[in-house]
Amino acid sequence: MSNTDNTRRGLLKAGAALTALPFSGISLSGAQGQAPARSPAKVLDFLTYADVAKAEKEGQLVFYCHENEAGTAAIMDEFGKDFPKVKTSYVRAQTGALYNKILSERAAGRFDVDIIQLSDIAPALDFQKKGGYETYVSPEAGAYKSEYLSDPVGSFFWTGVTFCGIGYNTAKVKADEVPKTWKDLLDPRWRNTMSCKISSSGLQFVQWYTLRKLYGEDFWHEFAKQRPHAFDSRVQLFDRLAKGDDKISATADYGGYTLFKSRGAAVELVTPEDGLPATPLVVGMVSKAPHPEAARLFIDWAMSNRGQAFYQNNPNLIYGSLRSDAPPMLTGKRLRDFKLLFPTDIADYVASQPAFTKEWNGLLGL
Numbered sequence: 209m210s211n212t213d214n215t216r217r218g219l220l221k222a223g224a225a226l227t228a229l230p231f232s233g234i235s236l237s238g239a240q241g242q243a244p245a246r247s248p249a250k251v252l253d254f255l256t257y258a259d260v261a262k263a264e265k266e267g268q269l270v271f272y273c274h275e276n277e278a279g280t281a282a283i284m285d286e287f288g289k290d291f292p293k294v295k296t297s298y299v300r301a302q303t304g305a306l307y308n309k310i311l312s313e314r315a316a317g318r319f320d321v322d323i324i325q326l327s328d329i330a331p332a333l334d335f336q337k338k339g340g341y342e343t344y345v346s347p348e349a350g351a352y353k354s355e356y357l358s359d360p361v362g363s364f365f366w367t368g369v370t371f372c373g374i375g376y377n378t379a380k381v382k383a384d385e386v387p388k389t390w391k392d393l394l395d396p397r398w399r400n401t402m403s404c405k406i407s408s409s410g411l412q413f414v415q416w417y418t419l420r421k422l423y424g425e426d427f428w429h430e431f432a433k434q435r436p437h438a439f440d441s442r443v444q445l446f447d448r449l450a451k452g453d454d455k456i457s458a459t460a461d462y463g464g465y466t467l468f469k470s471r472g473a474a475v476e477l478v479t480p481e482d483g484l485p486a487t488p489l490v491v492g493m494v495s496k497a498p499h500p501e502a503a504r505l506f507i508d509w510a511m512s513n514r515g516q517a518f519y520q521n522n523p524n525l526i527y528g529s530l531r532s533d534a535p536p537m538l539t540g541k542r543l544r545d546f547k548l549l550f551p552t553d554i555a556d557y558v559a560s561q562p563a564f565t566k567e568w569n570g571l572l573g574l
Contacts, residue, residue: 248347251505252290254512255347258504264293266499269506270320271298272306274327274410274489276441279524286518287509294502302440304408304565307331310494314340319496322503325489327370328410329551330558332490336363341492344504348511356488356530364492367510368519368527371486371548372411374478375445375460380452389480390419393458394430401455402436403445407568412459415485416564417557418549422482431458432571442467449475462546463526466539470523479546486548489519489527 248255269287273280277300284296301309303326310324326332335341341363349361356366374387380401387393393402405412419427437454439445442464448454450473462484465477491510493503509515516529521538528534528543536542551557 251508252514254508254514256505256508257344257347258501258508260291260501260505263291263499263501263505266502267293267295268499269294269296269502270322270498271296271506272310272321272324273298273300274303274306274325275300276443276524278443279522282522282524283518286522287506287515290509290514291502291505294499294505302406302408303327303331303410304413307335310335310340311338319494319498321494322497322499323491323506324494325367325491326410327487327489328413329488329490329554330413330561331410332358332364332492333554333558335492340495342495342497342500342503344493344507346504346508346511348508351511351513351531351533353530353532358492364490365507365511366488366530367491367516368489368525368529369486369543369548370411370461370463370489370527371484371546372415372459372461373465373480373484375449375457375465375475376478377449377452377455377474378476379474380455386476387456387478390482391423391427393434393456394427396434398456399434402434402458403448403454403456404436404438404458405445406438406440406572407565407574409440409459410487411461411485412568413561413564414487414549414551415459416568417551417560418483418485422549428567428571436572438572446473446475449473463524466526467523481547483547483549486546486550488530 246257248257251260271284273283275283280298280300284298288294288296307326310321313320336358343362345362349357349365352365358364374393376386385397416428436458442461445457445460446464446468449457450468460477465475468475493507497503513531513533516531516534519525519527520529520534526537526539528537
């Protein structure tokens with residue numbers, strides 16, 4: 209059993225324990241992961257309990273997603289190609305902003321969205337506690353280990369994993385200067401020439417948390433002295449890196465690196481031996497979805513080999529699949545080829561969110 213499997217298992221066990229804690233005024237909604245009594249139907253090359261004719265009559269799917277603009281649009285376009293009678297629309301923002309948006313809408317009695325995808329397990333668990341997900345157990349769920357499904361099954365699943373290393377511009381950084389470890393980011397030579405992400409990023413939160421556990425609180429205090437430039441999306445980080453506006457990206461995700469490298473950009477990725485901060489991409493059907501059959505159809509599509517192949521191979525995504533029968537990513541790599549760092553104490557992880565937001569915004573001078 210790999211270290212990665214252990215950390216994932218610990219994360220989900222801890223998450224299950226968290227959702228069992230009593231919270232005033234909050235309860236889980238829906239059945240305890242019960243699949244419909246009817247047999248699933250085969251649509252294209254996957255199974256679904258959705259009524260496709262009703263989904264087409266609904267005629268719409270609204271998607272909230274943390275992903276970059278190109279990636280979010282690509283997901284909707286691909287689903288739309290398979291089901292052209294279902295018109296798709298989306299809202300994209302970093303996970304923190306997106307989650308605050310949906311909570312505000314629901315508090316105001318607005319239920320406009322069908323599917324939400326987040327890049328952080330913490331808000332996904334919080335949303336589950338608040339009864340935010342509709343319980344739907346996909347016939348494709350059997351292809352996933354329980355570690356990658358909500359507890360109880362049916363609220364959300366891990367549609368992939370994103371992780372980050374250290375990116376650098378090969379034209380601006382000499383061979384003997386290339387950082388090899390996370391602590392090398394503290395070298396004064398990178399002051400004012402390094403980028404990271406803003407505090408609403410799920411990946412930035414998990415990087416802060418996991419490296420803080422490895423190196424202590426002083427690590428980020430020292431990092432603050434580097435005066436990094438912070439941005440919303442991977443596209444901004446890698447565009448600046450490719451142009452040489454920044455020499456180093458401290459939060460260089462694998463998908464962004466793969467995309468810009470394929471375009472001939474002068475960028476490389478360092479994968480420190482201590483491991484790579486990683487976070488799941490969590491997808492679920494929202495309760496009171498205005499287009500429930502289209503939402504169920506999307507969940508089945510996204511969980512299937514068909515949808516997972518798209519998530520793994522689209523150049524604006526490149527997210528490793530957790531299906532038991534998944535082939536390698538477009539790059540030929542699998543998740544098990546990397547040492548990934550997940551939070552293992554989810555209660556502590558969730559509780560640290562306010563401290564992260566305050567520290568990170570302070571670090572950026574916000």
